Amino acid sequence: MNPDNLIMRPIAGRAELDLFRRLPYVLNDELDDDLASGRRRPEWMWMALRGDRLVARLAWWAPRAGEAPALLDILDLDDTTPGPASIDAGVRLYETASAAVLPVGVRPPEYNVFVPPRWRDEAEARRAVEDRVAVLERAGARLLVERLRLEWRPGTPIAPSSGRLAFRPVTGRQELVALMTLVLDGTLDAHSRAELVHMSAERAAAQHYDDELAHYPSPREWWRIGTSPEGEPVGFVIPARNAYNAMIAYIGVVPAHRGRGHIDDLLAEGTRILAGQGVPRVRAATDVGNVPMARAFLRSGYEVIGQRIDMTWNENASQYASQ
Structure with a gap:
């Protein structure tokens, strides 16, 4: 009835x-x-x-x-x-x-x-x-x-390289997953923190690579690792395109090099690569609570265009299992 x-x-x-x-x-x-x-x-x-x-x-x-x-x-x-x-x-x-x-x-x-x-x-x-x-x-x-939704538009200045980092392409899955694993130590990202409750950092990094990064249609040659003058990886940035937009898909600084402003160089490099493709905009997102990352985007000329609310069910929640 x-x-x-x-x-x-x-x-x-x-x-x-x-x-x-x-x-x-x-x-x-x-x-x-x-x-x-x-x-x-x-x-x-x-x-x-x-x-x-x-x-x-x-x-x-x-x-x-x-x-x-x-x-x-x-x-x-x-x-x-x-x-x-x-x-x-x-x-x-x-x-x-x-x-x-x-x-x-x-x-x-x-x-x-x-x-x-x-x-x-x-x-x-x-x-x-x-x-x-x-x-x-x-x-x-x-x-x-x-989460904050952010956008960079053509004509917005991109900071020149500070010269503190050199950039090179990612060599492959193994290298990037290893760096992603390091970056998850102390992460402020809520999704990552939720994953780390029930899986190792290495598994979370590998899963993110296999489920998302590996499927972007844009060239992996765009992906960059920033290295110190001694050649040590400091962090990485993944500029990419999905089915909708160009975007900064992932960015991180390894714990040993945090707090020195390297995030700005990484973000500028990723934005520069996408801007060089003539894209109409570059999208990005970060948690409202991830204040350091949000400030880095704003310093780099990204503007907040909106927010996103994410809701989840508990791990043991199943959909109407009694029906």
Whole structure:
């Protein structure tokens, strides 16, 4: 029985994209390409409808065609009618869609949502964010971290080399994983810290390389290691492109060389490489709590364009295993 006539179902292919896009969100413009590439599937894109009115929607995303959902990156409510009923509709949609899409006994994918830079200062934006968070909290998720989204634009000055570091390409997976392992010592990154609770630094570094860095379509010749005058690796920067943007995918200074400003040279080198490709922008992100990295981006001419809220389920959480 459905007393409020709320119909919950996936979209019926591309023909319903316009209906799905009735709720505004920054990712709406990417849906066509994501469906064409297989990063999304119609059966992963669900709607809650009351008649012909879209009340709520959600969608999962995968980094590559043929892979399982890796992120829940769309969860929207009809913000013209906020309140408990709207949140209830979102909860019911998530529960129904999750039961149909996610394997039983598997931890649900992380939730990411892009929000304005100062979303807490605007009543409407704050309510919208809090309503979405409330939906997933009722579904068992908890806040992991808030992140800054940053962007460098062509014409913004890039600091010249200080001359303190020399740069060379990464020699291969083994070298980079070894440096990533060192960088994880004392990391301020919330995702990395969560991983280190249940795996070694070496395994976390190898997993990140194999699951993400190895799949970027941009040349690995762009990747750089910064070395001291004695030839010792000080840190590294991974300028890259994914399916959407040029970006600083990873950057780090090994513990023995921290606190000396080397991050600025590494970031300038990575930005310089991407700028040399004529890209329209360079994107980057860091945790709000990672103040040293955030300040480095701002010193390097990056501007904050928004924030991202990441929510996760506990390691032992499984999706409706009792159903």
